[in-house]
Each structure stands twice: as C-alpha cells, then as structure tokens.
Amino acid sequence: MISLNLSPSLSPGLLHKTRTRQQPTRLSALLVTNPKPFNHRYPLGLSPIPNLQIRDAAAKPLLSLSNPESSSGFSRKPRSIAAVGSSDSNPDEKSDLGEAEKKEKKAKTLQLGIVFGLWYFQNIVFNIFNKKALNVFPYPWLLASFQLFAGSIWMLILWSFKLYPCPKISKPFIIALLGPALFHTIGHISACVSFSKVAVSFTHVIKSAEPVFSVIFSSLLGDSYPLAVWLSILPIVMGCSLAAVTEVSFNLGGLSGAMISNVGFVLRNIYSKRSLQSFKEIDGLNLYGCISILSLLYLFPVAIFVEGSHWVQGYHKAIASVGTPSTFYFWVLLSGVFYHLYNQSSYQALDEISPLTFSVGNTMKRVVVIVSTVLVFRNPVRPLNALGSAIAIFGTFLYSQATAKKKKIEVGGDKKN
Structure with missing residues (x-):
C-alpha cells in the first residue's frame, strides 16, 4: 500500500500534460514531494480515487491503485514504500515494523502457552x-x-x-x-x-x-x-x-x-x-x-x-x-x-x-x-x-x-x- 502526496501544482488531472512538457518524473521524486501528515481515514493516506494509474514516459503502468470495494481490494497489512524499490526508504521504519512483528509473535506465543x-x-x-x-x-x-x-x-x-x-x-x-x-x-x-x-x-x-x-x-x-x-x-x-x-x-x-x-x-x-x-x-x-x-x-x-x-x-x-x-x-x-x-x-x-x-x-x-x-x-x-x-x-x-x-x-x- 503506497501513499501518494502530490504537489499542489501537480494535480491528478494535469499529470499527463506536465509530463509531456517536462522530463519524465521519477516515482521516488513524486513520493517525497510536499509530504502530508498520515491520513487515518484511508490506508497510508490514500485518497479514494478509483483506478488511478501513474505511467512513465514509455506509458508502462508503474502503480495501480484500485478502489477499496473492487475485487482486488487492499491488503490487510500495510506495505512500506521500500517494497516498491524506492531509494528513499527509511531504515528506522523497517526496524520499527520488525520490532512490532516480534512483539506480536511473542504475544501470540504467550497466549497459546496460556x-x-x-x-x-x-x-x-x-x-x-x-x-x-x-x-x-x-x-x-x-x-x-x-x-x-x-x-x-x-x-x-x-x-x-x-x-x-x-x-x-x-x-x-x-x-x-x-x-x-x-x-x-x-x-x-x-x-x-x-x-x-x-x-x-x-x-x-x-x-x-x-x-x-x-x-x-x-x-x-x-x-x-x-x-x-x-x-x-x-x-x-x-x-x-x-x-x-x-x-x-x-x-x-x-x-x-x-x-x-x-x-x-x-x-x-x-x-x-x-x-x-x-x-x-x-x-x-x-x-x-x-x-x-x-x-x-x-x-x-x-x-x-x-x-x-x-x-x-x-x-x-x-x-x-x-x-x-x-x-x-x-x-x-x-x-x-x-x-x-x-x-x-x-x-x-x-x-x-x-x-x-x-x-x-x-x-x-x-x-x-x-x-x-x-x-x-x-x-x-x-x-x-x-x-x-x-x-x-x-x-x-x-x-x-x-x-x-x-x-x-x-x-x-x-x-x-
């Protein structure tokens, strides 16, 4: 699951035009542009835009964001941005997720033992x-x-x-x-x-x-x-x-x-x-x-x-x-x-x-x-x-x-x- 925070000057409706005038924008640059706080209403700040696709210069889809009510749906476990291969992944977030998983596993083991x-x-x-x-x-x-x-x-x-x-x-x-x-x-x-x-x-x-x-x-x-x-x-x-x-x-x-x-x-x-x-x-x-x-x-x-x-x-x-x-x-x-x-x-x-x-x-x-x-x-x-x-x-x-x-x-x- 990936959060897309777009700059005010780069709205989803003008995305294609902007890309034809400028150099192809990298996905990692889009991810760090004008970061916004975490949105608790939607997973990882994702807005409910159905079937929004971002394409590179070769018109190959890099990412598909489906509607939560579609057949594909969302994963129950949120994925970090590093899963897409972004070079700007935060190692601290990785360690935090790892610690959380370890604590959850220990809690389940303790519960099963009881x-x-x-x-x-x-x-x-x-x-x-x-x-x-x-x-x-x-x-x-x-x-x-x-x-x-x-x-x-x-x-x-x-x-x-x-x-x-x-x-x-x-x-x-x-x-x-x-x-x-x-x-x-x-x-x-x-x-x-x-x-x-x-x-x-x-x-x-x-x-x-x-x-x-x-x-x-x-x-x-x-x-x-x-x-x-x-x-x-x-x-x-x-x-x-x-x-x-x-x-x-x-x-x-x-x-x-x-x-x-x-x-x-x-x-x-x-x-x-x-x-x-x-x-x-x-x-x-x-x-x-x-x-x-x-x-x-x-x-x-x-x-x-x-x-x-x-x-x-x-x-x-x-x-x-x-x-x-x-x-x-x-x-x-x-x-x-x-x-x-x-x-x-x-x-x-x-x-x-x-x-x-x-x-x-x-x-x-x-x-x-x-x-x-x-x-x-x-x-x-x-x-x-x-x-x-x-x-x-x-x-x-x-x-x-x-x-x-x-x-x-x-x-x-x-x-x-």
Whole structure:
C-alpha cells in the first residue's frame, strides 16, 4: 500500500500534460514531494480515487491503485514504500515494523502457552474430581448428565450476557447436528462408565487407541491411507494390549466402556465433517456448546431409566462416606465445570494451531493426565503396564505425524489440480 502526496501544482488531472512538457518524473521524486501528515481515514493516506494509474514516459503502468470495494481490494497489512524499490526508504521504519512483528509473535506465543496450560490443568482437575465423585457415588449416568448440564448453563450465560457471540440457529443446522450430538453422547457416557470401574490411567491408555478406530471406520467409508499410517497403529494396538493384560484394576466393563467411547468420538468426528460442511460460520466453541445441549437432551431421559431408582439411596451413602455434603457437592460441581472448560480450551487451542500440533499436544496431555492421576490416587503400576502405556502413546504420536504428511500431500495435489 503506497501513499501518494502530490504537489499542489501537480494535480491528478494535469499529470499527463506536465509530463509531456517536462522530463519524465521519477516515482521516488513524486513520493517525497510536499509530504502530508498520515491520513487515518484511508490506508497510508490514500485518497479514494478509483483506478488511478501513474505511467512513465514509455506509458508502462508503474502503480495501480484500485478502489477499496473492487475485487482486488487492499491488503490487510500495510506495505512500506521500500517494497516498491524506492531509494528513499527509511531504515528506522523497517526496524520499527520488525520490532512490532516480534512483539506480536511473542504475544501470540504467550497466549497459546496460556491456553495450553489451562487445557492441561483443567483436564487434570476434571479427571481427579470426576474420579473422586465416582468413587463415592458410582452412578456415571447421572454424573455425566450433570457435566453436560453444567456446560449447557455455561454457554447459555455466555450467550445471554453477550460475553460470546450467539450462533444463528436454523432448522437445517439442528438436523445436521443430531448425528454428531448422538455420537458425542455415546462417547461421553461410555468414558464415564469406564472411569467408574477402572483406574483413570487405564481408561486413558485405552482411549489412546482412538486413531485405530478412526483409520478403520474412515477406510470403510471410502478414505484411503498410506502405509505409514497403517504401520503407526500397530504400536498402539500392541501397547494397549500389553497395558490391559498387566493392569491391576482390570475390569471388562471398564475396558468395554473405553472402547465404546473411542467408537463414539470417532463417529462424531466423521459425521461432523460430513454433515456440518455447510455451516462453517459457526466456530468451534459455539459448535461444542450446541452439541452439549443436544447431548443433555439425549442422555438425561436414558439416565433416569437406567439408574434413576438408585440415586436417592446412592446419595445418602455418598454423604455418609464423605462426611460433609458440601465436600461431595464441591467434587461434583468441579467435575461438571472443568469438563466443559477443558473442552472449551481445546477448541481455542485448535483455532490457533495446526492439527498436527494439536494432535501432539493432545498426546502429551494424555501423558500428563495419566501421571497426575497415578500420583494422586496412588494406583499400583507394574513395569510392563508402564511399558505398554508408553508404547501405545508413542504410537499415537507416530499416527499424528503420518496423518499430517497425508494431509500435506492431499493439499498439494489439490493445488496442482
């Protein structure tokens, strides 16, 4: 973007006549003639003269200034005059722009670090207090429903007080969301059932096998994967199998719950891509909020049917076990609030980074959660169990690397076509 400040004796209407009478004027001379202060109304002092062109003696256009509403438009980042090749560029302006870019980059890095830190911290808090509540109140259907309820209330508050823009809800959007919300419900309740029956660390090790289900289901639906992706899922299967065989708290219901959770979340992701392609104006945070509300409507009626008759009796046992009702309420409340908060932070992180970086961050998050819950609950871990867990998590890292390369190849092929 270039500012043209013309001398009063050289108006745009007389530009051509003046050039025929005098020697050809250099562009750099025009740029320094009668400098005017910065115009804040138009970028870099540019006046709204549509399609003004300056030509040299050979009638070759040196510069074209289009109307801001034209198809070409203006760049969002202003360019310095030195970009045109002017010999009068100011090195101080270059250094100032460089410093500004460095500060902006540091600020974004700091912001991303804070989002990642919150994501990890909130996930750890959720897993700890979710397990504490389930240990004294082993009714995962009610607890899972409350977690969705807490997230729904959170989003309704954000929308009602205009703390976050409310999405435009339409009938086609609701219809497209029914499938993903159903699979999200299946994934969430199955994970809660698994948490209630086995150690948190074991559930997370089994849930690291989610890429295996993703590759299998996507292949059945017509997607193709290179050999590197298929090889990357082998250590995941081997590691999960070794961890399951050597798990002290092994329970078939806990293993099945974690497996079904993987299936549910994989199908949610697949159907989200297929049914929500035409609703790109809704960002990830609003999308997750809408899914939480629909999932609550799916889950709570079923929860009443499955275990509703045991809730009152289980509540009294939980209070007697904990000692004070406020402590139990505190655990349940934190499990609900932090369940939504860690999902919200993950969506915010995904908006700022590439899918590969997000996958690596998600893998490391699982490691942090496993280590934290083992330390808090003092679950016994055998050496072979730890080895199997490490192999499975390393396999998820290899999978994220292989799928990222696949996406780069597909993007490159699309550009060539």
